[in-house]
Amino acid sequence: MLYLIPLSILVYVLYRASVTFSDLYLHPLRHIPGPKLWIAFPILRHISHITGNLEIDTRAFHTKYGEAVRIGPDEVSFITAQAWKDIYGHGQPQMRKVRSSASNPLDIISANGPDHTRHRRSLAHAFSARGLQAQEPILIEYVDKLIARLHGIAESQLPANMVKWYNLTTFDLIGDLAYGESFGGLESSEYHHWVAAIFDSVRVLAVIALKDAYPLISKLFTLFVPGRLAEARKKHLDHSRELVEKRLKSNTDRGHADFMQSMLRHRGEKEGLTDQELEANANILIIAGSETTATLLSGVTFWLLRTPKAMEKVVHEVRSLMKTEKDITFNNVTANLPYMLACINEGLRMYPPVPSGLRRISPPTPVEVSGYKISPNTKLSVHQISAYTSPLNFHDLDRFVPERWLPEEMNNPSSPFYNDKRDVLQPFSFGPRNCIGKNLAYNEMRLILARILWNFDLELCQESWRWNEQKSYALWDKPALMFIATLAAVEDCNPPSYVSLHGEECNEFNEPNDPEVAGTSDARPITRGLGSAIKHLRARGGGSLRSCLRGFDMYFAYTVITTGIGIGISTLIGFVTKSHFGVLLGHFIASMLLPTWLMAWVHHMIANKPPRRNLRQMPGLRNWSKIAPAATLYNGLLCAFLAVPGTFSSPAKFIVGNSIVVLVNAGHGVSFGDLLIGILSLLVFPLVTFPARAIFIRVAASMLPEEDEPIVPFGRRFGGKSLAGGGQLSIRDAWTSFEWAARVRFVKTILKAVAIEAALFVAMILLILGGLGIMSFASSIQASHS
Structure with a gap:
């Protein structure tokens, strides 16, 4: 035998x-x-x-x-x-979905025909325009929590995992919408055990597909599959059932159309869903509504960090069009941020949340798909990552180029992206069974991304430079996306609380009726005007008037000393050169002797409560070489501009402070022309020299000691250009990292300050003239009596 x-x-x-x-x-x-x-x-x-x-x-x-x-x-x-049209589209019998033993025919993903229609109708209310609008406050609540946690991370300057924070946010949100309660990830900074089980259970699907195809052989492979994966899948299903049962028992109306409430609308009716179908849908919506959104956000963030020009454009768009953080709403991000939408679409192309194909079975009769004859009962799909990164569909396919999605490129025949086949991009599927949560996903992605870009400057850590090289088990197996966040230079006059990495609140939310913060509840940047800055300083200084004059004594001492030194030097130089340029040169030399004093004044102004007294804040001599280039630019341009009126006016002596010019007659009186030129110089030179002034301040701010807490949160690393407290911000980086919106606010503030200075100058002249007039009048009366 x-x-x-x-x-x-x-x-x-x-x-x-x-x-x-x-x-x-x-x-x-x-x-x-x-x-x-x-x-x-x-x-x-x-x-x-x-x-x-x-x-x-x-x-x-x-x-x-x-x-x-x-x-x-x-x-x-x-x-x-x-x-896409032939396999998934409208106007023809829908092809059946390929099922495995892991599929649940009771959920909307696996349902076919009339059952799918019934499931979709039960969820339609939650995903309608009205339903999405009602859910916006819930979404904002969780985004606020995310931003608060990221504030703590930015304050620590420690690397963090963006994939984790995106997942914690989307799972907490979708848990609230599906089950009526959050998973608590943002509070604990850790994955809920059920969420962790979801990640593990996804890998089991590949083994289950093998078991369905080869029942005997699969037993051999099963020996090498960790037992925790099967246990994770069991825990996932059990916990899902418990949450649904809890939600059904409460059966409360939460005031907005969450998923469960929408599905319960027709419970008990013929077209309604059974309790088993409610459980199956709630379970699948957790994965479909959270993991995919977090995946796309991670991918877009990675490619933006790898593409600095795109990052710069989208950050400028968000910060220039969203004047305050409160402006970032569903409606505003949808209507006003076209480049950010282009970035999201390009992220979907480069890194689709579901990279594989959604498999269908062709009907019992032959069909034609994309020009190919297909025999009956053939498994068909559009493989997404292959379609989106194919040279047959896209030019420059391996580069992140959001511009390809903008109308000016799409409609320009001379553009290299003109012939891109953009309609192949269908990350939410196509036809009557496409993703019902598409609009929610877009709103969620836009809102979260806009809030992050508005609040933070991000820097990619070196270990995540090749983050996109990943494996996939139906969904991407995402490694940690390590980044360093710094607070963006968009100051908030009442910044939200942030939470440290240890879970402790670093400061509490300000109460609007608190007298210490009265007048500072407006969330617009404090640099929008002198009035708001004064309110902010008074609130931080306990409400006293003296708090509005912080740094005055230090700056006054600096001005007096540099002026005295400058006059002494200019006396010697002027004796030799007999020229008013000696005054300017003397002032330049004096200013270059003490640039660290002016840097200490900047630190004093931007630090909340400096731990050292004024003079002890003076940086050491080793910092002179770091601040000297910016000081040279500022003082050099200042003196060069002040030399202009002396070139055209009669000989005069200029006594130069840091930002004032006093014309003193050399014995003949000052002509009207000289006086006019002097006043015009006084009014115009701050505007001409404002770039140099801004650069000096930003370079000095980059050298703020670590122990000093800034009075207004700002990114000490300036987008990764400067090591915190290290003073390594170059002149070029100090200017290029200065956002246009901040530049405009800076100029407006200077204009207002100059206007006040001019008004005070005119008032002083009038008072002097008035005093001289009174004295002359009194003298004439006295003479007449004599």
Whole structure:
């Protein structure tokens, strides 16, 4: 009987050989190219899936074979826009979804035909325009929590994992919308055990697909699958059931159309959902509504950090159009941020949350898909990552170029992106069974991204430079996306509280009726005007008038000393040169002797409560070389401009303070022309020299000691250009990192300060003239009496 064993093996080998030959050369799909090994041995596809390489391998096949690839005996993958319409579109019988033993026919993802329509109708209210508007306050609540936590991270200057924070936010939000309660991730800074189980359970799906195809062989593979993965999937389903049961027992109306309330609207009716269907949908919505959104946000953030020009453009758009953080709402981000939408679309192209294809089964009769004849019962899909990164569809496919989605590029025949096949991008699927949560996802992504870009400057850590090189198990297996955040230079006169990495609140939310913060509840930048700055300083200084004069004594001493030194030097130089330029040169030399004093004054102004007394804040001599280039630019430009009126006026002596010019007659009186030129110089030179002044202040601010807490949060690293407290911000970086919106506010503030200075100058002149008039009048009366 032993001869039966080799005979059985021979028969099986001959059978497999005949099947393989038939699949390769006689099958109705033989006209479609593809990898012959995968067609002959379909198990190779499952091995690729289990090892996380399926998307990489499929993309390589499309690069080699073209727009249609046969990746199995009865499976074809497409990357064309027409395939979306033919497989998933309207106007034809819907193809059945490919199910596995892991699929739940009771949820909206797996349901077909009338059942899918019934599920979609039950959720329609929650995802309607009115439902989304009602959910906005909930979304803002969780985004506020995210921003608060990121404030703590920015304050610490420690690297953090953006993938984790995005996931914590989206899972907390979707837990609230689906089950009526948050998972508490943003409060604890850790994943809820059920959320962690979701990540583990996703990997099991590849093993389940192998089991369905090869029940016997799969038992061998199962031996190498960690038991925790199967246990994680069981925990995931059990906890989902518990949450739904809890929500059904409470059955409370929360005042807005969350998912469960929407599904409960027709409970008990013929077209309503059963309790088992409610549970299945709530479970699937957690994954579909959180993991995918967090994935896209992670991908967009990564590619923006890898593409500085795109980051600069989108940050400028957000900060210039959203004047305050409160302006960042559903309506505003949808209507006013086209470049950010382009960035999101480009992120969806480069890093789609679901990189694989959504498989369908062709009908029992032959069909045509994208021009190819397809035999009955063939598995079909549009493989997303392959379609979105194919040279057949997109120019410059491996570069992150948001401009390709802007109308000026789309409608310009001379643009290299004019012929991009943009309608192939369908990350939310296509047709009557596309993702019902598309609008919620776009609102959520825009709001979160805009708030982060408004609040923070981000820097990618070196270890995450190749973050996009990932494996996939239906969903991406995302590694940590490490970043360093600094507070953006968009000051908030009443900044929100932030939470430290240890979970302790660093400062409490300000109460609007608190007398210490009265008048500072407006969330606009304090640099928008002198009035708001004065209110802010008074609030931080306990409400006293003296708080409005902080730094005056230090600056006055600096002015007196530099002026005295300058006069002394100019006396010697003036004796030699007999020119008013000696005064200016003397002032320049005096100012360059004490630039660290002026830097200490900047630190005194921007620090909340300096731990050292004024004079002890003076930086050491080792900092002179760091601040000297900015001081040279500022003082050099200042003196050069002040030299102009002396060039055109009669000889005069200029006594130069830091920002005032006093014309003193050399014995002949001052002509009207000289006086006019002097006054014009006084009024105009702050505007001409404002870039140099701004650069000096920003360079000095980058050298603020670590122990000093800034009175207004700002990014000490200036977008990664300067090491915190290290004073390594260059003149060029000090200017290029200065946002246009901040420049405008700075100029406006200078204009107001100059106007006040001019008004005081005129008032002083009038008082002097009035006093002289009174004295002259009194003298004339006295003379007449004599």
